[in-house]
Amino acid sequence: MTGSFELIDYIIFLGYAILILGVGLWVSRDKKGHQKNAEDYFLASKSLPWWAIGTSLIAANISAEQFIGMSGSGYALGLAIASYEWMAAITLLIVGKYFLPIFIEKGLYTIPEFVEKRFSTNLKTILAVFWIGLYVFVNLASVLYLGALALEIIMGIPMHYGVLGLALFAAAYSLYGGLSAVAWTDVIQVVFLILGGLVTTYLALNNVSEGNGVIAGLKEIYNSAPEKFSMILEPSNPEYKNLPGIGVLVGGMWVANLYYWGFNQYIIQRTLAAKSLEESQKGILLAAALKLIIPLIVVIPGIAAYVMIKDTAGFDTFKADNAYPWLLKLLPPGMKGLAFAALTAAIVSSLASMLNSTSTIFTMDIYKQYIKPDATDKQTVNTGRLSACIALLISGIMAPLLGGIDQAFQFIQEYTGVVSPGILAVFILGLFWKKTTNKAAIIGALTSIPIAMYFKVAPKGWSSSSFFVDVPFLDQMGYTAILTMLVIILVSYIQNKGAKDSKGIEISKSTFKTSAIFNITSFAIMLILVALYAFFWK
Numbered sequence: 001m002t003g004s005f006e007l008i009d010y011i012i013f014l015g016y017a018i019l020i021l022g023v024g025l026w027v028s029r030d031k032k033g034h035q036k037n038a039e040d041y042f043l044a045s046k047s048l049p050w051w052a053i054g055t056s057l058i059a060a061n062i063s064a065e066q067f068i069g070m071s072g073s074g075y076a077l078g079l080a081i082a083s084y085e086w087m088a089a090i091t092l093l094i095v096g097k098y099f100l101p102i103f104i105e106k107g108l109y110t111i112p113e114f115v116e117k118r119f120s121t122n123l124k125t126i127l128a129v130f131w132i133g134l135y136v137f138v139n140l141a142s143v144l145y146l147g148a149l150a151l152e153i154i155m156g157i158p159m160h161y162g163v164l165g166l167a168l169f170a171a172a173y174s175l176y177g178g179l180s181a182v183a184w185t186d187v188i189q190v191v192f193l194i195l196g197g198l199v200t201t202y203l204a205l206n207n208v209s210e211g212n213g214v215i216a217g218l219k220e221i222y223n224s225a226p227e228k229f230s231m232i233l234e235p236s237n238p239e240y241k242n243l244p245g246i247g248v249l250v251g252g253m254w255v256a257n258l259y260y261w262g263f264n265q266y267i268i269q270r271t272l273a274a275k276s277l278e279e280s281q282k283g284i285l286l287a288a289a290l291k292l293i294i295p296l297i298v299v300i301p302g303i304a305a306y307v308m309i310k311d312t313a314g315f316d317t318f319k320a321d322n323a324y325p326w327l328l329k330l331l332p333p334g335m336k337g338l339a340f341a342a343l344t345a346a347i348v349s350s351l352a353s354m355l356n357s358t359s360t361i362f363t364m365d366i367y368k369q370y371i372k373p374d375a376t377d378k379q380t381v382n383t384g385r386l387s388a389c390i391a392l393l394i395s396g397i398m399a400p401l402l403g404g405i406d407q408a409f410q411f412i413q414e415y416t417g418v419v420s421p422g423i424l425a426v427f428i429l430g431l432f433w434k435k436t437t438n439k440a441a442i443i444g445a446l447t448s449i450p451i452a453m454y455f456k457v458a459p460k461g462w463s464s465s466s467f468f469v470d471v472p473f474l475d476q477m478g479y480t481a482i483l484t485m486l487v488i489i490l491v492s493y494i495q496n497k498g499a500k501d502s503k504g505i506e507i508s509k510s511t512f513k514t515s516a517i518f519n520i521t522s523f524a525i526m527l528i529l530v531a532l533y534a535f536f537w538k
Contacts, residue, residue, distance in 0.1 A: 005155060009337030016192060016341040020348070021173055024185045028177025039109075048273045052183050054286025056270045056353075057092075058294075059186035061287075062193060063350030066298045067343050068146040072321035074302025077239035078228030079536060082295035083248050084256075086529055089291040091257035093522045095271075096284035099262045101511050102431060104277045111265050112365045118430045118503055119438040121369070126445070127423065128365040131265060132391075135358045138416065139266075140351065140395035145402040146321070147347035153325035154340065163399045166347055167392050174352035175385045179273055179360075182352045189345040194290075196342020197297025199335055204304040204327050217304070224307045231536040244472035249533075252417070252477030259420040263427050266357030278515060285521045292528060301327050351392075359388040414473045418456065421480035422448025429488050434504025440491035448484040455479055 039046060048056070073081040108114055112131065116124035148162030157165070173181045205217025222229055232248070233240050244251070261267055274280035305323035309315050318326075328339050363384045368375055375383070422445045429436040455469055455476035471479070492501070 005336060005340075006333040008334045009340070012334065012337030013341050013344070016345070017169070020185050020188060020345075021169075023188060024173025024177055024181040027184045028173060028181045046273055047275060048183055048270065048279075048283075049275065050279045050282030051286060052187055053270050053274055053280060053283025054290065055190040056183040056186035057267065057283065057287040058290045059189045059193065059345070059349035060182075060266055060270065060353035061088075061350070062294065062298070062346045063143050063146075066294070067197070067346050068150055068321055068324050070298045071302035071305070071324035071327075072319075073242075074228075074299035075306045075323040076302075076320040077233070077237075077242060078225070078230065078303060079295070079299055080231050080233055080239075080243045080248070082299045083231065083243065083253060085291050085294045085298075086532060087249075087253055088257050088261060089288040089525055089529060091254070091261045092284050092288040092291065093525065094258070095262045095268075096281045096288075096518065097512055097514055097522075099431070100271055100280055100284070101277060102505060102507070103268070103272060104274070104280060105511075108272055109364045110361050111263050111268060112361060115426075115430075116365075118505065119426075119441050123426075123438060123442050123445070124365060125369070126442070128361050130419065130423075131361055132358055132366075134416070134419075135266070135354050136391045136395050137398055140354050140358070140391060141398035142402060143347060143350050143354070144395055144399035147344075147351075148399065149321070149403075150325045150328075150343055150347075153322060154328050159400050159403070163396050166344075166351065167396050169344075170348045170351035170355060171389070171392055174355055175388050178381070178384065179269065179356050182349070182356050183270060183273065185352070186349050189349040190290075192338075192342050192345040193349075194293070194297065194342075196339045196345070200324075200327060200331065200339045200342070201297050201300050201304075203331055203335060204301045207330060208304050208307055218300075221300075221303050221307045225303060225310070228303045228306065229536055231533055241472045242474075244475050247472065247475050247478070252421075252474035252479075252481075255421050255424055255477040255481045256417060256474070258428075259424045263423060265361055266353045269353075269357050269360065281514060281518050285518060285525075288525050289521070292525065292532075298324075355388040355392060358391045359384040362387040362391075417473050417477045418449065418452045421452060421477045422446075422484045425481050425484035425488060429485060429492075431505060432507070433489075433492075434500045434506075435492050435496060435498065436488060436504070437492045437495050437501050438503075439495055440488045443491050444484045444488035447487050448480055451483050452476060452480045 070081055070084070103114065106114065106117060110128075112124045112128040115127055144163045144166055145159075147166045148157075148159050151157040151162035151165070152159055173185065202214055205214045205221070206212075207217075208220045209216035230237075232245050233243050235245065247253075271280040271283065274283065302320075302323045305327050309318055309323075309326075324343075328336060328343070331339055363380060367383050367387075368380065372379065372383075425448065426441045426445050430441060455471050456473065
């Protein structure tokens with residue numbers, strides 16, 4: 001409700017908004033006599049330093065899905081949802097060591113462009129259209145919906161006005177400046193995101209402990225809800241279908257993370273804009289290190305909200321995704337403005353990133369491929385801006401239609417997981433198995449959908465012992481990826497009789513050579529993760 005914000009909160013939030021818009025527009029300005037070209041607009045002139053890459057990766061990743069959706073899952077099922085963050089740290093290291101060297105060596109603008117170089121233009125176009133649809137109808141729409149939901153709960157702003165406000169804020173600087181504006185403002189966004197998030201966590205835990213501090217608050221929520229601190233859920237747990245026990249560590253979570261961090265345009269685009277491969281890998285290290293603390297600011301508050309609400313009259317009707325906005329209303333003046341700025345920073349930075357990547361794929365893989373191959377620099381950049389506007393308009397219309405979803409983070413993961421295993425299988429074999437053929441990749445990608453649905457949806461009237469099965473969606477993703485790889489291998493072998501494909505990628509040990517800093521830091525991150533899982537294993 002608007003009355004819960006005081007003057008100091010409005011001043012802090014307004015200061016944040018002015019700072020972001022000012023920096024975004026300042027870095028977007030054209031040098032005298034210079035017309036932005038595709039590399040300037042879509043890859044920030046390939047000039048990003050490691051610290052800008054690392055912070056921008058986190059800003060692009062952490063959004064309303066995490067602050068609202070993951071806090072909601074923290075409320076509903078506990079710390080186990082942090083596997084998405086902690087396992088992402090290891091995934092980032094894998095991407096930095098094994099994927100980036102190939103992507104950067106090929107001078108890519110987009111992930112579909114890699115598909116064209118490795119397979120064919122037809123497969124590139126199929127995947128480009130798929131990604132544009134996914135970004136517009138799932139990613140952009142869900143971030144707008146969850147962000148507007150937070151505005152509605154905290155400040156009483158109607159949903160459609162919230163969607164409009166967030167869309168205009170993200171568009172104000174990202175459409176004009178491209179990736180450069182997005183990446184450099186992300187550095188500031190991450191400061192607000194982490195500082196504001198930690199303040200919210202501190203005050204939530206302090207509230208739980210009745211003013212006795214964070215450590216006492218952690219002990220209190222651990223003692224009051226010990227079932228919320230198990231990283232590996234038992235089959236008897238009501239949330240087992242969302243996080244299926246040990247299958248999280250050895251199964252489909254790897255599919256979700258490798259697909260997202262390795263082959264997702266709006267994530268990987270930052271690393272492609274680095275000054276060099278080594279600079280890009282340093283940025284990956286920073287992002288992996290920051291991933292270790294993200295559960296503190298997006299999961300722990302959800303558990304704290306559960307402890308505060310579980311013995312109240314409204315517990316039975318409380319919606320999980322309302323946990324984080326509900327906490328913000330409890331914060332004192334000043335802190336509320338800072339925390340709200342953090343939430344807005346997460347939402348707006350992700351919107352800006354998704355918009356830029358949607359326009360990059362459309363412009364470079366559709367417009368320049370089929371509509372105007374000889375487009376000038378000005379036409380290319382203007383097409384990028386126009387396509388981003390259209391994507392924002394469509395997703396803004398879709399966003400309010402997502403109302404009524406509980407645990408939106410899980411919903412997004414589950415339905416993205418129908419298509420991501422097939423795409424991951426195509427990329428992994430395309431990168432590392434030189435015998436993979438274009439025909440096999442297309443057949444594998446198309447076959448992966450019915451394979452996924454076999455494990456996901458049993459027709460009405462079929463029992464669990466029937467031909468169809470219904471397994472946890474993370475297990476479904478793991479099974480689908482493995483079976484799709486087998487289909488691709490079989491078709492490739494039949495087609496080429498075991499011979500190498502003409503477009504197979506030549507790699508050597510030197511391709512994956514990394515610096516001492518990368519190796520030592522990676523080892524330290526893995527040790528920390530082993531310790532965390534060992535402590536919260538039960």
